Amino acid sequence: MIRVGCYVDGFNLYHAVDDLQKPHLKWLDLRALAQSLCRNGEQLAKVAYFSAYPTWLPGPYARHRQYVAALRHSGVECNMARFSEQSAECKKCGAKWKRHEEKETDVHFSLTFLEDAIDDVFDRAIIISADSDHVPAVRRVRSRLPGKQVFVATPPKRHSAARELLKVCNSGTNITPGRIARCLFPEIVTDVKGNEITRRPPSYNPPPGWTPPPPLS
Secondary structure: EEEEEEEEEEEHHHHHHHHHHOOHOOOHHHHHHHHHHHOEEEEEEEEEEEEEEOOHHHHHHHHHHHHHHHHHHHHHHHHHEEEEEEEEEEOOOOOEEEEEEEEOHHHHHHEEEEHHOOOOOOOEEEEEEEOHHHHHHHHHHHHOOOOOOOEEOOOOHHHHHHHHHHHHEEEEOOOOOOHHOEEEEOOEEOOOOOOOOOOHHHHOOOOOOOOOOOOOO
């Protein structure tokens, strides 16, 4: 049985889905998505998610916590980094403001991916991202551990932006909105006893009349 590890660049995936302007697709079950990318004879050994909470934005922060609760309950390993607040100034008009820059997410991603390759967690890795920042880690794994296969699944409409990543991986594909629509969490996520773990934020509700497509076989 070939073991598969899936590594999800949370920001890269989120912004691609956000660009689709279909908020209900953000309630995405990453374990189901990773399972749909596995081939016959493969076993999903791990799904790891990398992101950071926007703590200065009450609404998005609350929604993100609800989402991470659903992911963790489904068995996804969630690696949460941080944002750093920085001062910015317009050189022309002198206007000043605060901006937030994500810190450590790519480092967590690369270190976890490299450690898992060394620890023999997977035979084939699936990287969900189009970010070229992951190229060095992929290149290192493929050069030092040539028996490991690395596959890239690019977020919707990001395949052309992943040229550098595609070059260093064994193969790749693009995740379609249709695939995502078939891998959503239910409105209410419960445990085996029916106790509520978390629920879908109202802003992620499907549009009126939307019918979920049949799950991928």
